[in-house]
Amino acid sequence: MRRRSSSSLVSSIASHAVLMLGALVMLLPFLWMALTSLKPPQEIFRFGLHILPEQWGGAENYGRVFSDTPMLRFLVNGIVVCSAIVVLQVLIAVPAAYALARIPFRGRSLFFSLILISLLVPIQVPSLFLYLGFAHAGLLDTYASLVLPFIISAFAIFLLRQHFLHFPQEVIEAARLDNFGEFEIAWRIVLPSARPAIGAFAVFSMVAHWNDLYWPLVVVTDPAMATPPLGVVFFRNQESGSDFGALMAAATVISAPLILAFLLAQRTFVRGLTSIR
Amino acid sequence: MTPLSAQKRAEARVGLMLAAPAILLLVLLVVLPVLATAGFSLTDYRLGTQAIGFAGFDNYAALWNDPRFWQSVANTATYTLIVVPGSVGLGLGAALLIESRGWLKPFYRVAYFLPVASTFIAMAIVWEFLMNPSVGLFNQILAALGLPSVNFLGNPQTALYSMAAIGIWELTGFNMVLFMAGLSAIPRDLYDASAVDGAESGWDRFRMVTWPMLGPTTFFVVIITMIRAVRVFEVAAVITQGRPEGATEVLLYSIYVQAFQYFNIGYAAALIVVFLAVTALIALAQARFGGQREANR
């Protein structure tokens, strides 16, 4: 399979060139966002191509983000909402998935069909009814309205069911012979084996809900209850798209947590985000 | 007779108990809302009015006769038809190129995957700035090259394509990672076997081994990308608001406007039903043909 070295050198340089160009395009928005967030307004509006900031505008831009918006509040809201969603999703999905995979009960196959159908239903479909319900209950602009629609995750139940289903039966029988009770088997033998799957799902769900704009846009109008994506939208509309330095600083602040987490735990992230397979 | 059979009955009770919260929530948060929405679509319900009247298929008839609806459908379709081949093709290309480059492979992976792991709306706002007709980087470059400026997101001729470009940027890395997983699952032996069978060039190897072996992955990636593309929303909702001249009006945005700005509940419900039908059709295509392809391997 070894090819002659001269042609392989040429093809190697060519593919690195293509890949580098691609990488530049992929990274361009991030670079431009970060660079612009450090530039003072006169530099941003000056005509002509300038890449690196010549004067330091970072302090002012980031200062405006934190003074003009409750940015910390957005971040805290994001953390509270996402953590609540993920924790509740897992707490509800684990027992259900275990039952689906390992305990025959009446209505099990109907329940599973329901899960499969729910996998096809994006949040936009029930959103209308849920909005009316939350509005009626006076729960708009609350954490409850941001969290509740997502605490049942058909995807989590499906994923974990597959995992529990493929747990080797013989290990469970070995545990019975070792005098483990049925509850202990579930809790101490099968569940620990699902930790990586639960971790992957948690990453997936955390990212999805941190980034979600649709539902917060529907139920939140009070900036104090905004999640980071909605917060940056509020900020953009308030600046009416003129203070680009501060806008880019805001974008940097709200995308930084995920980007840092991704860079620190790439493997976990990639596995989690592609766990839909 | 023996303890196991008595135990089985007790077990079944435990099973139902474990599943009960999930079943209850599924009914409350998915089944009921979906059925209710289908019901709303047959009424003339608007928020604020007192009486709700049965309207039969009036809402669907109104949809059928609404040019904005058709524009929204056409835009969503066009967007999907650009983003799917674009991001799947680029994702596959990137995966193939990166797979064969040991050195720098981790860097490329991170660079291409970064858009997937970032907060999309923030990046959409950055794209808006990049595409700004006066101070945006792209127009600065065009000006430096002596070319006329382009109002990417503001011109009806270019707005949808600019939005699609952002979509391709967003999804390529994700597809690349899926393809890389698919590539790594191809047994090395097959390449040796194809070499014995006379596959000389990289293209031969791609044609004889890689492409056929990637078939199921590709199918899956196309479906996933379609489902995501049909759900395009953020840029239209925040940046362009469907403008200019409805050039970026897409299905989800129409739903959002009808439901939560005009509170045209009945009409929005009909739109939602149409949207659900579209996504379900795509997913069913996967269930139908995806399963078959797996079985054919």
Add this chain to the structure above:
Amino acid sequence: MASITVRDISKGFSGQPILRNVSLDIRDGEFLSLVGPSGCGKSTLLRIIAGLEDQDGGAIEIGGRSVDAERPGRRDVAMVFQSYALYPHLSVYDNMAAPLRQRSLTQLQRGFGLARLLPEARRKEAEFRREIEATAAMLGITALLQRKPAQLSGGQRQRVALGHAIVRHPKAFLMDEPLSNLDAKLRDTVRAEISALQRRLGATFLYVTHDQAEAMTMSDRIAVIMEGRVLQIGTPSEVYHDPADLRVARFIGSPRINVLPGEVDSTGRPTLLGHAVDFKVPSSAGSRVQVAFRPHDALICSADDARLTGTIQHMENLGSDILMHLALPGADEPIIVRESYETAARRRLGDKVGLKLDPQKLLVFDEAGSARLGQDAPVKTKAAS
């Protein structure tokens, strides 16, 4: 240690009978192998004894006590599974500690890590540690105690599975093809280890295997199961030299036994393929019989010296010996004869040769093959194999 009594066990899956009135008596300290074709219900029987499966009828006693109402965990038997069945998330040490902790710690002590620090639990943990370390040393896995099962080779996992079973001194060991995932060389080593272990522990072993060599070399007795019934229980040489049933004779022994159909003539002698042989069988004239003999119990001679003749169809070289496949006119399958290398070297494919049988070594069955017929000169059953 304890004896195991299996009485009239029957079991079916969805109406399909798998075990039909199976009875076995496994003595205290005995090594009994279960052999039989795939799907005959060996694993099912083991699982019923362990309590992992309910029988439809019959009873199981362990140590003279009925265990039918006992949960698997209370029957005090250890099982070694074909797939090893180690706990994937626990280290080797914790895998071996699990049965000990599950048996002698209270729910509280094993449920909460902190409770393990209480003096009572700590005393027990120290006891477990001694036990585990002694067992690990015996099996040569001391260096692996901190690893996870995924970090072990097949042979190492095998030993850990054995250690997991041994460490708690169960009343009996049930092993379901424990060596089938090992390569031939490792299998020989571990086979010897298990034999040595059994002698040292003096433990009761019920051992399922597909490998006849394994069953022959390790067992005190072998039980042959087919179609849900125990066809024969006996020492390895009994089932080999003195099979009670033609199916047992066919199943045990490699290369396979030869079988020729015959008809008893008016003198009480059977006719094989139309040729009378010179011994009698206790069967009425005109009845049909099946005559079987092992490949090393026949001789090839020149075609003129024998009544049975055939042509050499195939020669299978085993190194020291050659297996000659003879096509006999009228026989359904070729007759296999074992010859020494030197003798066989003279022969060529297609040669017409004669076949001489040793009347002393012939095994005669009735037409159905389910009963042995005695002979003039009874076969010596205790002959060395």
